[in-house]
Amino acid sequence: MLVQPETKGTRIRIEGRVVDGDGAPVPDALVEIWQANAAGRYNHPLDEGPSPLDPFFLGFGRSGTEDDGRYWFETVKPGAVRFDKNRLQAPHISVTVFARGMLNHVATRLYFPDDPETEHDPILHLVPEERRKTLIASREEAGGAVTYRFDVVLRGALETAFFQAASAPA
């Protein structure tokens, strides 16, 4: 739960499963997310705005997985953050997964299928085209509440695209 009643922005739920190379649920994973607030500002000294901070939003969440590999977060949709001087990145959430049997953690991003900027995102374009869909959540709506479903596949043909970061800033 990343939101409080005072938090600004559109409420969303992120939900998904962590599965292994056999398609079996990973019941002992730890999923961490990091995101900008609804205005597109990270709660971090390196992000100097000009978008405003939200005193009621840290942008960090942690969820263990259940027996069926499921995790969830209640948060707000992040705003767009900068890519370089002239360009913005599409709204996204950084996702990190830790688990027993993973000697290094894995890092990826969740993108929104219904955001017009997603298809233009400069980072998403670095992912081989056939794997881009693994980073785009699917949208579900029930009773006015929006859930973005984002499964993390650790291994195999449908494996989620994981990142390693280059040392050079964008």
Added chain:
Amino acid sequence: MSVTTIGEIVRGDREIFPPYLYEAYQSTRRRAPSLPLVEVPLTISELTGPGPAISAITSEDADLTRNAGTGGEAIGQRIIVVGRVVDENGSPLPNTLLEIWQANAAGRYLHKRDQWPAPLDPHFLGMGRCLTDREGQYRFLTIRPGAYPWRNHPNAWRPAHIHFSIFGPSTLSRLVTQMYFPGDPLHELDPIMNSIPTDAARKRLIAAYDHGVTEPEWALGFRWDIVVRGDFATPFESNGNR
């Protein structure tokens, strides 16, 4: 122009870090990524991270011998674990959140998945946290954890260890690793430790006994320094409860 990637430094460094897939560690066969990692430039999303924000709101709870809230004290050999958290240039990381978790003195975790026949200790949760001070120093008071069996291979035992989680200033400094104790004969039998490629790198996971940290009539002292992101980085792993 050749660009050294953080990926190479942090994940791919064959000298220091384990591969994702290490056959002797059974679970990696189903959980290690098999496709190439996608190399991405560092944007504001990677250069920031939750460390500073969550450090500001965390209360200190660095005494695992008494933080169960029962009023009682955990059973076991009392130990003090101290060290410094520095970056690759040797600069201390102040005000950084460290979380630790560990088995109790008998080698059992307080966790529903841990059901082996060793006693639980009602006064021991096995979790603690603290912030580094201005010089990047941390200090925990806890009890020495026991070794425990696991199902990786017949008669498999994990050497005594303490799990450490460090946030640091950005997503790049995020680190989860294990600290081991000196002189443990189980080290060389442990596939998790052996997945670290070199002896020098493995040694960086082993704390040193420090008589200067030991307090008379009270507790034994161990020192373990942590380097995040860089050539001398502490080997890390991703780890849930085990």
